[in-house]
Amino acid sequence: MRAVLAILFGASFTVVTAWSIGAILLRKLSLALYRVEERLFAFMLGSACLSAIIFALAALKLVRRGVLLALGILVIGYAFYSGAHRPKGHEFPALPRRWKWVFAAAFSFFTVLYFINALAPEVSPDGMAYHLGEVAKYARAHGFVRITTNLYGNLSQGIELLFLHAFLFGKHSAAALVHYSFLLCLAFLMLAYGRRIGHPGVGVAGAVFLYASPVVGIDGTIAYNDVAVAAIAFALFYLLQIWDQERGANLLVPIGILTGFAFATKYTAFVAVPYALGFIAWKQWRARQAVFRPVLATAALALVFIAPWLLKNWIWVDNPFSPFANRLFPNPYVHVSFEEDYRRMEQTYGLTSRWQIPWQVTVKGDILAGFFGPLFLLTPLALLALRQRAGRQLWLAALIFGLPFYANVGARFLIPAAPFVSLALALTFANVESLLLVLALAHAISCWPRVETRYCGSTAWRLYEIPYKAALRIEAEQAFISRRSVQYNETQLIERLVPSGERVFSFGQMTDAYSRHEILVSFQAAFNQVVTDILWTPIFNSFQPTRLLTFRFSPRQLRAVRVVQTERARDVQWGVSELRVLDGANEVPRLPGWRLRAHPNPWDVQMAFDNSPVTRWRSWQLAEPGMFIQVDFGQAQELDAVVVECSDEGYQTKIKLEGLDPQGKWASILNQPVETSRPTRVNLRRAASEELKARGIHYILVEKNDFRSEDFQVYAGLWGMKCIGEWNSAGWLYHIE
């Protein structure tokens, strides 16, 4: 029970602190809002401010329980002392009785479902892996740590910093409850919006449409951030609508804050910036009023919340937009190829046709990870709302906040657009109230877990039980997570068997939030991808340096040579396992004075000069003309051949050789190498293990579904590894001896 109290305290203390900051700010701004609006906007604005405060504390390594307690008590105390906790605005007219009942009924059932799930131990894949994985690292370090081996650590983490606040007091579930508080706030904001535009029934129905949606329910009750993004987007929209009516300059302050907080919460919410600034500029221009000043003021305020994240990344990983924009900001931490593969994968999720999307996101939910409920098959009817001004505004926001869905077709990427679509759909039926009422109730019933089972895909991402025993910790937390997550059990193997401070390599994502070790996941950073490449080289012939490309020419003095790529490959990277320079029959010994260069990926050039058959320099992006790998001898060197050892993978690439003569002039030497093949004669497994050890990795975790996982099992001896732990024939932990 103590654990439950800690969780509830962690979450409520975070929410109340945030709300108090927002209440104080709103009081200072003297905005004319309805009472309920004041309460809701106070939470949204306060969350943005608290997140920014924690950013500053994390940068100073001051994220400690004592500091947060003092801050919270101070802020809450001041809010009460100054009377900011008492809203000053008017009440909305009372809700019509039948709408009150509809809302109360739907809301209470789903709130029980959601609250208990949020209170239960965190078992969401990404929550356990990185949303809370990074939070746990920050909690241990009392602030930010430079993370170069997990690209998720570079995403903006505005909500995760609120999680961090809650985590310090109540651990994982407290963080999930903070996210859930955004869902509650969003539902009430939608209700309030309906009342403000004079359609309380639309507000109720819209809120029920959204609140009961299965994908919103599961996402909003775990430590993700999509629902928070939706709440921020809707609060921003709402404030813009009020500003459009009143044009109060003070309203631009919360608008600017929420615009920036949207980006600080999730990169994909950057659309809030053009939306808010474009909205203000357009309305001012139409009203023939000054455009520049309000836009600049809003942008400047937004930048206060955006810039810290960009700067953090720029300073730590050389790319303000990491893990994206790697072509624009080349860096050794995230490969261009990762970014491009990731985009491609997120655009399809394995769909065979885009025509599957409507059915997937409304009814099935098994390919696109979640669904909104069959009601949303009626979305085309919501276009009828365009007849009204409010409908047009809702659709504009829906389209803008739905844009990221084109880059990632996971159903949850539609959540930020869902409040607008829900309200537009409700607005369509505003004049047929009884039908709207039936739709709201039918949607709520169709989205109850036992009913969903009848139509959704068997693997659809959704809540399917009320785990009250786990929520109340009657069932032990470990036992509950262990039942739900294979990766949790594998992570616990690591916790039990790997000495503190040791890094562990894993092909798949683990549950970092429940680990104190650094887990290097194969695809999550450039370094990890290189390690994966090394591990796969012994077991995939096509990775091995079996292809020799020899440039032989008349002996000459050269200061430098470079091998230049001349072909644009369709789907392969360029790689060089080894580059050797020959003088007659002998290889010219490599000297410390040699200067090596490569473009792109200059950071790995050494791997083409290390005599290791399991390492290689790779372009880590599709081969294209102009890429090169170069060796500068520092002085004129007699040579007559250059040999490039590479793998079969580069079959689409073509190279030429250029040389720098003693006079400092580059000239082409040969446009075509002679190709021969040299099969691998020795087993490379142990060589790969040695390379891992050289990189400080002594443990690897292999899961049953990893490529060639059985190779590690059967040939552990050949790898120079020993299996030190196994979980249920699903995962094996190896120590590199």
Add this chain to the structure above:
Amino acid sequence: MFIEMSSPDASWHIVKDVEPGATGDQWRWTKQNPSLKILAVTTQNLKLSVDFSLWDVAFRQTGPVELTFLVNGKTLDKIRYTTPGQKHFEKPIPPEWLTTDVESIVSISIDKLYTAPEDGVKFGFILSRIGFVR
């Protein structure tokens, strides 16, 4: 890499036509084309080595048998055995037949099968160990 039929991992290497045995069994009956996947640690100077038996009772029924030894689908040798008893086969494998990244498939095919009179089940020979040696 050498596979002992008594090894607990032996089953993992079997591709087909080797009877499942109990743990600790020193040998296993084969069918007509027993095949196993075996990893070469190197491709150089390796020999295929096989220890097997031709059961005298079976031999009385089949008479002399011819065994074909194949590596990755290529015939390494073909030998006619005219007596029953324990046998040992060993022969160098051309390096270009082997790879070190994945297992090579080693097969032995026997031309005549023994049919057990009690139940009519057909058997080839008795395999004890098989693999690559230097």
